[in-house]
Amino acid sequence: MAGDIKYLEAISASIQKIANEDKVVDWDDFVREERDLIISSYNGDNLNSFKGDWKRRFKNTLSHLNLSMEITSGERNAWKNLITDKIKVSRKPSTIQSSTSSTTNSSKHNNLISEEQRINVLKLYDDLNNENKWKLACSGRYVEDIMKEVVKTAKYEHPSASFIFDLADPIWLSKFTKDEFKEIKYFNNKKPEKINKELEEYIDSFDKEELKTARDYYNEASKKKFEFGGSYDQRWIQRSITDAAELFEFNDIINLVDFSEGDLLHHVWLFVYNCFRSGGIEAKLGERGSVASALGRNEKRGLEAVERRERKASGAKVDILFKVGGIHEVGCSEVGKDNVLAIDDKYLDDGMIKLPKTLRHMLKELVQVNPCKINELYTVGFLMMGLEMELVIMDIPAGNTITRISRSKRYPFPSKASNIGKDLPPLLEATLLGKQLMESLTKLIDTRKRKAFVLFDEDDDGSTTTIPNCFENNLSK
Secondary structure, eight states, X not given: OGGGHHHHHHHHHHHHHHOOTTSEEOHXXXXXXXXXXXXXXXXXXXXXXHHHHHHHHHHXXXXXXXXXXXXXXXXXXXXXXXXXXXXXHHHHHHHHHHHHHHGGXXXXXXXXXXXXXXXXXXXXXXXXXXXXXXXXXXTOOBHHHHHHHHHHHOSBOOGGGGTXXXXXXXXXXXXXXXXXXXXXXXXXXXXXXXXXXXXXXXXXXXXXXXXXXXXXXXXXXXXXXXXXXXXXXXXXXXXXXXXXXHHTSSOSBOOGGGOOHXXXXXXXXXXXXXXXXXXXXXXXXXXXXXXXXXXXXXXXXXXXXXXOOOOOOOOOEEEEEEEETTTEEEEEEEEESSOOOTTSHHIXXXXXXXXXXXXXXXXXXXXXXXXXXTTTOEEEEEEEETTEEEEEEEEOOSTTSOEEEEEOOOEEOOSBGGGHHHHHHHHHHHHHHHHHHHHHHHHHHHOOXXXXXXXXXXXXXXXXXXXXXXOOGGGOO
């Protein structure tokens, strides 16, 4: 990271100073040596993330200098005694003073909506024609009409204000009957085909009782030789297994305290990015701004007449952005540092609001490219929270308004070496299926009719097939 450069010289000098004859450095010795520098760099971040950032800098510098870390590093708790405890003492007064105000506004996205905002969203619902709605065959009710009732009573931003129906949202279980919910879940769903049998068998080959240690998995994966320039998916599976094994080369378990979000993306979840190096899907790594999201957030921005134009809003930042032909955004990934439950703020904010809204912005742009395929198009997301991942699919099953969010189960990354053969295979399969979905989506985007050039056609009322934009609370005046 760019912010690490200013510390590089000091870290490097300190490490070389305390390295022993065997070129081994103890983390506790480093913390003791550079405690003043470390404490002075603290800017109020989460203390676990702060430690993870410094440990990453330490390890990266060790690697650069061809040194290794002492196996017993950390046993003396130097970080807690010299860094954490001192920071906690120094910030304690301000923490107490601000505790009342901070507890009520800890979530970034669960914002209050004003009456004016609610009226604007309800007007969008009221303006819908029945022919553009999703009518349920089992009951004759329209999905939009039920979602509108939720907006009427909502005090906080809810996905229904963005016309998003998330199957994982428990609110819908009380609004629809079992038969209705079942129809919503399965109607015109975009279930991917199974992965190639040869790939499936290769993945399954690592689920063996005799494979127990990181060395076992590394050696097993290294047995086969795949041709360079071909068999990329097989080489990707092989590399994913060896990379996972290497995570446990010096540690028996993965301790999330030692990882920042960047560490997770570049070390634990990097196999997702690497999967897309072959094929027609481009994967862009690291805090990428979504153009589709920016277009959606700035829909009303234009030349000013009476009032000054609104400030341009940036698109949502995602950890991996998936594009086709350098133009069309077809999916994204969101990474969170900590293992969270589906009821935790991080999951609710990023997993059930930010990611779905970003996918909807992308889908809206795809619909404008090929409106005839509105009920066949979709977008794909990977949601990684700590050491768990799920596959997310957004589509428009019927009509041209409601976007449905379907989710896979959440699958864990191996937390210890002995579980590599059990836990990594479903993650590899989910990644391959996500890639397969995006490749199929590419064909859908290109399967469209030639557009005729029209200049000021008097019979053209300016109407096009599109879907309403997402609700953007943070952009309201």
